[in-house]
Amino acid sequence: MTGPVLLARPRLHARLDRGESQLVVLSAPSGSGKTSLVRCWVAPRPAGSVVWVTLETDHVPRTTFWQAVLTNAGRLGVLPADEAAALVDDVERTADLPALVAGALTGTLTGTLTGASTGHDPLVLVVDAHERLRDDAGAVDADLLRLVRLCPGLRVVVTTRTTTGVASPGRTLRGEVELLTAADLAFTEDETHELLAAFGEPGAAGHAAELQAVTGGFALAIRAGMLSLARTGAEPGSPDWQSLVAEDLRVQLAAGAAYELVLATCLPPYFDTDLAIELTGTTDVKQTLAELEWNGFGRWIPFAPGRQVFQYVESLRTAMLADAARLPAATQARAARLAATWLYRNGNFETAFDVAVGARQYDVAGRVYAALVASNPETITTARFDRQLASVPSRALSQYPALALGRGLACHRDPATLGAAAEYFRIPASWVGPPAPGSTPGEVLMLHTAKVASLRALGRFGESGRAAQQALVHVDTIPDGEQHHVADLGATSLRHLAYSLFQDAQVEAARTAAMRAITLSSRPESLNHTAVYAVGLNAIDGRCGEARAAQAHVDPAAWRPGQTHSYVNALGRIGQAALLLDDFELTAAVAEYDDCAFVATSEFWPFLTWTLMHARLGLGQAATEAHRVEAALARTPGPPGTADSLGSAAVRAALAVLWLAAGNHTKAGPLLRLRTRYAGQVAPAVLLARLLAGEPDGALTSLPRLESRAGHTTRSRAAVLTLGAAAALRTDRPGTAAALLDRALALVGREGARVHLMYLPAADLARLRALAAEQGDAALRDHLAAPVPDCITGEILAAPLTxxxxxxxxxxxxxxxxxxxxxxxxxxxxxxxxxxxxxxxxxxxxxxxxxxxxxxxxxxxxxx
The missing domain is CATH 1.10.10.10 (Winged helix-like DNA-binding domain superfamily/Winged helix DNA-binding domain)
Incomplete structure (x- = not known):
């Protein structure tokens, strides 16, 4: 689209052209003409030589900013579109953003970047509305300074309403940064005369000196004065133009169709002609928009190749939003729905969500939030939308489960609101469908996942496991042609389903879902987040080979800084700790959790605690660890994940083993009689207690019943078989012992799960090793030959104390x-x-x- 004729300002263009500084900052209030100046300056440049980035919302994160730079570089032909898309995915994984961007630009545009020596136009990066970075401004400033050092031919032009650290006095004095302020941008009398002569009414140029004097050369005030002269023919007065300009512009627009168009279209931060037609109900918008731009009320900005969108100057939009807020509620609701839906269709989910929530259009907001999670599954682990979600009333949350899940997670992250989280989780937990008409497969999958995760957060693990099975049925109904639309969301959902299935002792289904999630992960970061679930679940189950194979899918370079010690890698840490336990590297297993923030607060607490309990058992700290875990379980509320589940049963079974190792059979007794749906986890401790009580016959007799209990993992079943073999040897049944050991080894493999060997008193372990030697079974001999610490002394209090x-x-x-x-x-x-x-x-x-x-x-x- 051809833009308007803009007033060329040679004195300022010369400063931008001078090129003495690679970085130029235009720092002046809104309405000073910053963006118009830069637009006019870059207009003659050839396609592919300008990357224009306008920041649309406040608090733009550093990574989002650089993703916008690379996205627009692809849209505007500076980079190949596919290369730009790949780089956007790399932004959140790299620790050196300037090097990433510089490498892309210098590798693709060597000729352009060295324009000073080759005659080509240098590449220009325009950062418009820099002030919207807010908290991340300092980090981006440092990035920009480094970027221009890495790209000697690059020019960076920054517009901002506020001061910026990048234009510090030291840098401007040294000539590293060229700074243009409001004083520089102010129109001179000559420029005002030229503007009035070119664009004003006949005779208006005669008022140039007076208009320049009363406005101080402030660009938007001069424009308002021009329009006032054209409308009334009056002489310029002497009001405070700086403070009244927005109101003046609004009043000037009120006379005709331009006001109605701005009133109808001011809600979204930008729009195209199609949305303008929808919002106004008329097709006659192009000419009005051209007049608005001609008069300085807005501008067309780049959006995609061959496509631009219109953006009002901020002071005008602010004034008009106040008027729009007084429109009838139905009119406001319609505008919000159309604007949010248009932004949603164009991939701007964040702004669409802001608009929909702000206008209380919660049905649209629910769909957009599901799309937000679908496009970036890690949204649910951040506080980015907590403020908006907190404004959604409970009656609306009850209708839109995706929003309720987001609100529950927000409360769950804040200790002050933790108690309120359950109220919100109950909403998606009770969802039974059907989904809203027109819901995409991804949005429906999001609803299923919200239900599964919410039931788990409420401690209803059995229901969560059943809901996970239902969700898998839905996944299987998604046509192959639609799979790519739910790729990373599908991976996120499947790993959540896998964890719920595992906690409900549906171990094989859980392992299958985790491996399936790996195949759906389309980005390296998503693959890491998914692969660690396969690592953790396989290692906890005792399938060490499969756990190590899953570790091979983890790319260390794909983690964002700090993520390896965060919640997203919790199961990776737990899996590695379990593998270290099976190698009896006990101190290293404990060290896996050093500096990890999730140790006491994540839902993985049971499995993390299980690994620590076994490490400290082997380190001779059984009693101390038993007291620690017992105290944790006694707290109200208890640690996360301690309602009846496989993990909770595993912790209590390990606690019984700790008490038995400490010689306190009284404490162990109630744990051995634990009522749980996952009693298979307690079976090894029951057998150990019988061995220590001198009841090998009873232990052997109970073996079939204990082995058939619900809730076993490969690891717990192997422990039962190994303890049964020890009981068989105590009763002179070496054949039975050998058969039981063979079965245990077949389950876990030569280098598989064997931390349960610590459950054996030293004499029993020695007899099993002797049996393996007599049998000539090298695999079994290697399996039993591990450096097992002597943990179970078998000491029992001789007589109870009075x-x-x-x-x-x-x-x-x-x-x-x-x-x-x-x-x-x-x-x-x-x-x-x-x-x-x-x-x-x-x-x-x-x-x-x-x-x-x-x-x-x-x-x-x-x-x-």
């Missing part, structure tokens, strides 16, 4: 001498001495420190 002895030992832990204990308990020293002698004998110790350590391990200091 209530009085428990009181004495508790006082002994608080007071340094027998005399102090006697005084505290109002007993004689001889009585205390007698009690202590009995306590020493029962605990098998002979010193004060030893008795206190043993009392802690056996939980004898807890009040009864």
């Amino acid at each position: 209530p009085q002895e428990r009181v004495v030992i508790a006082a002994f832990a608080r007071h340094p001498t027998r005399a102090a204990v006697a005084a505290a308990l109002h007993l004689s020293e001889n009585t205390v001495k007698t009690h202590l002698q009995r306590i020493y004998r029962k605990l098998g110790v002979n010193s004060r420190d030893a008795v206190i350590d043993k009392a802690i391990a056996l939980d004898l200091l807890a009040p009864r």
Whole structure:
């Protein structure tokens, strides 16, 4: 589209052309003519030599800014479109954004970038409305400074309403940055005369000196004065043009069709003629838009190759939005729906969501939010839309489950609102369909995923597992031709479904879903996020080979800075810790969680805790770890993920093993009788307790029943078979023991899950190793030959302490001498001495420190 005839300002064009500084900053208030000047300056340049980026909304993140630069470079022919799209995906993964952009530009446009020496026009990057960066302005400024150093032929022109650090006094004095301020941009008397002569009414140029004087040369005020002269023929007055310009422009527009068009189209930040026609209900918009641009009320800006959109000057749009807010509610709602839908169709989901929520069009907002997540699944892990979601009333959330999920996640991230999260999760948890008419496969998949994730967040793991099965049925109904539309959303959904299936002990279905998610991941970052689920779920299940194979899909270079220690890599860390446990690298397993923020707060707490419990069991810290986990489970609210689930059962089973290792069978007892749908997880601890109680026959008899319990993983079943083999050897049944070991080895493989070997008392493990040697089974011999620490001593309290002895030992832990204990308990020293002698004998110790350590391990200091 051909733009308007703009007034050339040679003195300012000369400063832009001078090229002494690669970076030029135009810093002046809105209406100063910054953008018009730069548009006029770049207009003669050939296609493919200008990248124009206008920032449309406030608080633009650094990565979004650079993605916009690369996207527009593709749209405007500076870069090949496919190369630009690939680079956009790379932005969030690279730690050096200027190098990424510089490499693309210098590699593609060597001739253009070296224009100073070749005669070509240098490449120009225009950053319009830089002030919208807000918090990320400093980071982008540093990027721009480095970019121009990396690209010697590149010119960067920045327009901003505010000051910017990039144009610091030091840099401008050194000539690194050319700064044009409002004083530079102000029209001189000669320029005002030229403007009035070219574009004003006949005779208007005679008022140039007066108009320049009363407006201070402020561009938009001069334009308003020109229109006032044309309308009334009056002499210029002396109002405060700077403060009244927006109101003046609005009043001037009120006389005709231009006002009605601006009033109808001011809601979106920009629009095309098709949207203008929809919003106004008339096809006669092109001429009016041309007049608006001619009169300085707006401008056409690049949007895509061969396509531009219209954007009003901000002061005018602000004034007109106030008028639009007084329109009838139905009129406002219609405009918002059309604007949000148009932005949605054109891929600007974020602005569409802002418009829809701001206008309370929650049905549109629900669809746009689903599309937001579909286009960027990590949206649900950030706080980007928490403010908008918080403004959506509960009645609307109940109708649009995607919005309710977003609100619940926002509350869940903030400790102050954590308690309110359940209220919002219940909404998508209760969704049963059907989806809204016209919903895309991706939007329907988003609804299923919202239900699955919400049920899990509510601790309803069985229901979440069943909902995951229903979601998989929907995935299977998506036609092959539509699969590419849900690629990364499909990967995100499948990994969430996989985790719910795993927590419901549907282990094979979970592993299959995780591997299927890998095939749907279309970007390296998405592939990383998905592959770690396959790593974690396989390692927890005990399939170490499959876990290591999944690790091969993880690209270390594809992580964003800090992500390797974040929630998105939690299952990757857990999986690696489990693999280290199976190699008995216990200290390294604990170190996997160093500096990880998700340790205490993520829904993966049960599996993370399971790995730590086993590492500390092997490091000789069974009692201390048992107390720590017991205290965590006793808190209200409890840690995430501790409602009845496979992970929760695994933690409680491991806690029973810790108490057994510490010799406290009393504490272990209730855990061994745990009522859970996932009782297979507790089966190894039950067998261990029988072995320690000297009941190998009973252990062997109960083996079939324990093995058939629901809720087993490969790992727990292998542990049951191995403990059963130990019981068989205790009852002189080497053939049975060998058969059980063969079955265990077939499940996990030679280098598979074997941390459960720590459950075996040293004598039992030695007998199993001897059996493997006698059998000549090299694979079994290697499997059992791991450096297993001696964790299970088999010690049991010889006789229970009496209530009085428990009181004495508790006082002994608080007071340094027998005399102090006697005084505290109002007993004689001889009585205390007698009690202590009995306590020493029962605990098998002979010193004060030893008795206190043993009392802690056996939980004898807890009040009864």
